[in-house]
Amino acid sequence: MGELDLESIAASLSGLGQVRLQADACIRGKSPWSKCHSCQDVCPVGGIELEAGRPDIRECQRCGLCAVACPAGAVEDPERTHSFFLARGREAIAATGQVVFACNHRREEKRRDDLVMAACLGAVAPEVMVALAIRGKTVFLYRQEECAACPWGDKGESLFRASFRRAQKTIVALKLPAERLVLEATPPPAPFGSQAGRQGRSPAAMGRREFFSSLLRGIKIPGIDTTPAPSQVAPLVSQRRALILGLALREARPEGGYSSGATLPLPSLELTGPCYLCNICSRLCPTGALKLHDGELTYTPARCNHCNLCLAVCPHHSLARGTDLPLEVLASASTLTIATATEHTCPSCGEVFQASTTAAECLRCLFSHQVTGTAGAGG
Numbered sequence: 145m146g147e148l149d150l151e152s153i154a155a156s157l158s159g160l161g162q163v164r165l166q167a168d169a170c171i172r173g174k175s176p177w178s179k180c181h182s183c184q185d186v187c188p189v190g191g192i193e194l195e196a197g198r199p200d201i202r203e204c205q206r207c208g209l210c211a212v213a214c215p216a217g218a219v220e221d222p223e224r225t226h227s228f229f230l231a232r233g234r235e236a237i238a239a240t241g242q243v244v245f246a247c248n249h250r251r252e253e254k255r256r257d258d259l260v261m262a263a264c265l266g267a268v269a270p271e272v273m274v275a276l277a278i279r280g281k282t283v284f285l286y287r288q289e290e291c292a293a294c295p296w297g298d299k300g301e302s303l304f305r306a307s308f309r310r311a312q313k314t315i316v317a318l319k320l321p322a323e324r325l326v327l328e329a330t331p332p333p334a335p336f337g338s339q340a341g342r343q344g345r346s347p348a349a350m351g352r353r354e355f356f357s358s359l360l361r362g363i364k365i366p367g368i369d370t371t372p373a374p375s376q377v378a379p380l381v382s383q384r385r386a387l388i389l390g391l392a393l394r395e396a397r398p399e400g401g402y403s404s405g406a407t408l409p410l411p412s413l414e415l416t417g418p419c420y421l422c423n424i425c426s427r428l429c430p431t432g433a434l435k436l437h438d439g440e441l442t443y444t445p446a447r448c449n450h451c452n453l454c455l456a457v458c459p460h461h462s463l464a465r466g467t468d469l470p471l472e473v474l475a476s477a478s479t480l481t482i483a484t485a486t487e488h489t490c491p492s493c494g495e496v497f498q499a500s501t502t503a504a505e506c507l508r509c510l511f512s513h514q515v516t517g518t519a520g521a522g523g
Contacts (some may be wrong), residue, residue, distance in 0.1 A: 208267025
């Protein structure tokens with residue numbers, strides 16, 4: 145009788161999970177003006193179709209790329225969420241001082257306490273990279289020739305490199321050592337001893353595969369009793385990437401806050417035309433980053449997922465992405481004022497109306513002139 149492959153048993157018991165789509169979170173379903181197709185573009189097997197304005201997952205290899213590409217977090221693998229990678233990485237750093245990410249094709253390196261496996265390196269979001277690099281050394285095992293030979297093509301590599309560059313820029317802005325986030329072709333030496341006492345060990349979030357594997361290997365999971373049935377294990381809860389980044393920035397925030405000149409490679413939101421405070425952008429904003437209250441349209445960058453739905457739905461195309469956001473604004477979750485209602489008298493019809501300072505005429509006259517193709521008295 146051959147040797148029992150416990151990993152195969154664990155895989156057979158737990159391989160029932162499927163990538164899930166939260167249709168109500170997809171920004172295409174919130175407005176027909178949204179033309180987002182990020183998930184479709186990044187799918188390496190062409191398995192996502194956009195029907196009736198929303199994604200339809202026809203084929204899935206569970207690479208995890210769509211979960212990183214989707215700005216609204218509408219697609220994710222329930223066993224490999226951003227929170228999963230974050231928790232696994234923090235557990236490795238607490239135990240060894242570093243975390244090493246590798247794709248599943250490098251199976252010869254699966255027996256390390258500091259190793260976290262991903263279907264593709266592109267499945268690790270840049271916010272997770274930053275949050276882990278703040279805690280300790282974060283390594284990605286990357287060989288270009290291996291990515292070139294991947295049956296999924298180059299989409300995973302392209303997404304990973306883009307995420308890594310963005311995370312690197314954030315590390316520089318935070319003035320952390322460059323060696324906190326690195327690419328290496330071969331695994332670094334496994335650290336000796338535990339550094340759990342320095343950071344405090346936190347239980348890792350788990351999927352079904354990890355739970356069953358730990359049972360079969362007889363591993364004691366921190367914070368989880370492995371004797372009850374799997375249904376009693378707390379479900380893995382995903383955090384929004386904006387929240388992950390915000391918490392990480394606060395963790396690394398120096399005493400007295402960040403300097404006024406420190407920025408992140410994330411564009412701000414700016415008003416470039418008249419705003420009539422119509423409430424369309426704030427009502428449709430999926431994260432509550434935009435709010436209209438007491439005649440003011442406000443923006444909280446720390447809540448923003450940069451889905452750009454607000455840009456698409458503004459009737460006057462008056463919103464645009466601007467300069468990089470100050471670190472302190474993100475870390476302190478500050479709220480910025482985008483537009484303030486000011487009383488105007490329309491030069492075309494004499495009606496008194498409320499709008500931002502750049503509005504030249506009332507909405508009725510503006511729409512009338514747009515339909516007839518004529519300029520108003522103010523334009």
